Amino acid sequence: MSMLDGAIVTVAVVLALVAAATRRIGARAIAAMGAALLVACLVQVLREGFHGQYAAICALLAALLVLAWRRSRPPQQQQRALAWLGRGGVAALALVALLAWTFVPVPALPVPAGPYAVGSQVFRWTDPDRDEPATDDPHDHRNVVVQAWYPAEAGEEGSRPGYIDGLGRLPAWVSLIPGLAMRRYDRIDTHARTDAPVATQRARWPVVLFSPGYGASRAFYSGLLADLASRGFFVLALDHPYEAPVVELADGRLATPIERFLPGDPDRTRYMSALQGVRAADLRYVADRVGRPDAFGARLSPRLDPGRIAAIGHSFGGASAVEAAMGDARIRAVANLDGTLYGRAATDPMPVPFLLLESDHRETRHSQNYLQGNLALVHHLRAGGYRYQIAEANHYSFTDVPLYLSAPARFAVAMLIGGSRGPARSQAASNDVLAAFLQGPLLDAPGDVDAAAARHPGLRGGAMPAALH
Known part of the structure; x- marks a missing residue:
C-alpha cells in the first residue's frame, strides 16, 4: 500500500465512523471532507488506473455525500430520506473499504541479503x-x-x-x-x-x-x-x-x-x-x-x-x-x-x-x-x-x-x-x-x-x- 493509499483509506474510514457515530459533524463539513477525499481518489485513479479495491472506497465516499445531503434536510424529512443509511450502513461500508485495501495489499518482498x-x-x-x-x-x-x-x-x-x-x-x-x-x-x-x-x-x-x-x-x-x-x-x-x-x-x-x-x-x-x-x-x-x-x-x-x-x-x-x-x-x-x-x-x-x-x-x-x-x-x-x-x-x-x-x-x-x-x-x-x-x-x-x-x-x-x- 502506497502512502497515498494509506492516507485515503485511513482518513475515509475514520471520517465515516465518526460521521456515523455522532451528529456533531454537520452536513457541510461531511460534504467538504468527502469531496476532498474524492479528489484524492481521482488523483490515485489517474496515476494507476482503476482497480477493484477502489470500489469499496467509492461506495464509502458516495455514502458520505448522501449522509451529508440527508443531514441537510429538515428534521421531519430526515427519517424518510434514505432511512437505511444510518450508522450501521456507513460503518459497514467503512469496514469493507478497510478490508479491501489493507487485507489485500501490494506485497512488499524482502530485500535480498546477498552482496550482488x-x-x-x-x-x-x-x-x-x-x-x-x-x-x-x-x-x-x-x-x-x-x-x-x-x-x-x-x-x-x-x-x-x-x-x-x-x-x-x-x-x-x-x-x-x-x-x-x-x-x-x-x-x-x-x-x-x-x-x-x-x-x-x-x-x-x-x-x-x-x-x-x-x-x-x-x-x-x-x-x-x-x-x-x-x-x-x-x-x-x-x-x-x-x-x-x-x-x-x-x-x-x-x-x-x-x-x-x-x-x-x-x-x-x-x-x-x-x-x-x-x-x-x-x-x-x-x-x-x-x-x-x-x-x-x-x-x-x-x-x-x-x-x-x-x-x-x-x-x-x-x-x-x-x-x-x-x-x-x-x-x-x-x-x-x-x-x-x-x-x-x-x-x-x-x-x-x-x-x-x-x-x-x-x-x-x-x-x-x-x-x-x-x-x-x-x-x-x-x-x-x-x-x-x-x-x-x-x-x-x-x-x-x-x-x-x-x-x-x-x-x-x-x-x-x-x-x-x-x-x-x-x-x-x-x-x-x-x-x-x-x-x-x-x-x-x-x-x-x-x-x-x-x-x-x-x-x-x-x-x-x-x-x-
Missing part, C-alpha cells in the same frame, strides 16, 4: 521432441518457461520484471487467489532489473534449477529466487504449463490448469508420479540448454557454468528435483523444501549431496506418504546431506504467498493454519541454509551449513551420513 544486485530475464521455449500430455492436439509440443535470476552489476538501471505471467489478462482465479486481487501486482518490486549485465566477479556462475509447488507459479517464490541470485547463484526458475495457475506460452497464449486424473487411482499417486516425470523432463530440458551459446542469448549464455548445476524445489517441485537428479549426472546437488516424494523419487538411491528442509511438522501435519518417502530417501543417500526443520513455519512459509495479506490478516491466518514465524524470517532461515549447502557442490568451497542453521532460532536437525552400500 539481481538481474532477470524470461525465456519461453518449445521442446520439439516431446508432445504436450495435457492437451489432445497431436501437433502441440511441450512448452518450457524459465525465468533467470542472476548476479548483476550494481548501479545498472532497468525496468522491473513482471511479477507473474498474464498481468492484465489474468483468469478469475490464480490458484486460490482472486485474479482481481492481483491486478496491482505490476507494482511489486522484485528487487531485480530486466536484462541487467551479469556481474563480472566470476567468468561463469553456478546454476540452480528451481521447480515450484503443485499448481503454483514461479512468481510465488520471487523473494527466495532473488535472494539466491544475490548470493552468487544463476537461478533458472521453471513454470510447468497446464499445471501452474497461469503461464504465457512461447506463442503468447495463456495456459491454465488441465488435470486429467487416472481411473482407479483414488489417492492420485499414479497421476502424481506421472506428472513428476513430466516435470523432471522439463528440468533436464533446461539443463540441456545450459552451456549452449544461443539458449539464453549472447549476454547470458556464456556466463552459465554447465559443469555446476543443482536442482531444488518446493513441495511437488522438490520431488521433481529429486527425480531429475536420479536420471541426470549433470546435477551435482538436490534440495527438497517440504516435498512429498512419488515414484522413483521415493525408492531410488540419491547419488548426490541432498538437503531436506522442512516446515514445522506440528503445523503442517505432513502426510504418511511424505514421512515414509523422505525417510526412505534418507536411508538411500549415497553422498550424505542435511535435514532441518524450521519451527513455527508452515508449508507456505517458503513462498511469497503470506505476503499477499497484510500483517493483521497474516496473524489471523497463522492462528488457524500456523506459520507464525512469518515469511521474512522463514525465508531468511531457509535461504541461509540453502546457500551454505550449495556452496560445497557448486563452488568447491564447503559452507558451514550447521553454522548457518544455528544463526536462526528454532531450526532443528543436522548432517545425515551417506548410506552404506
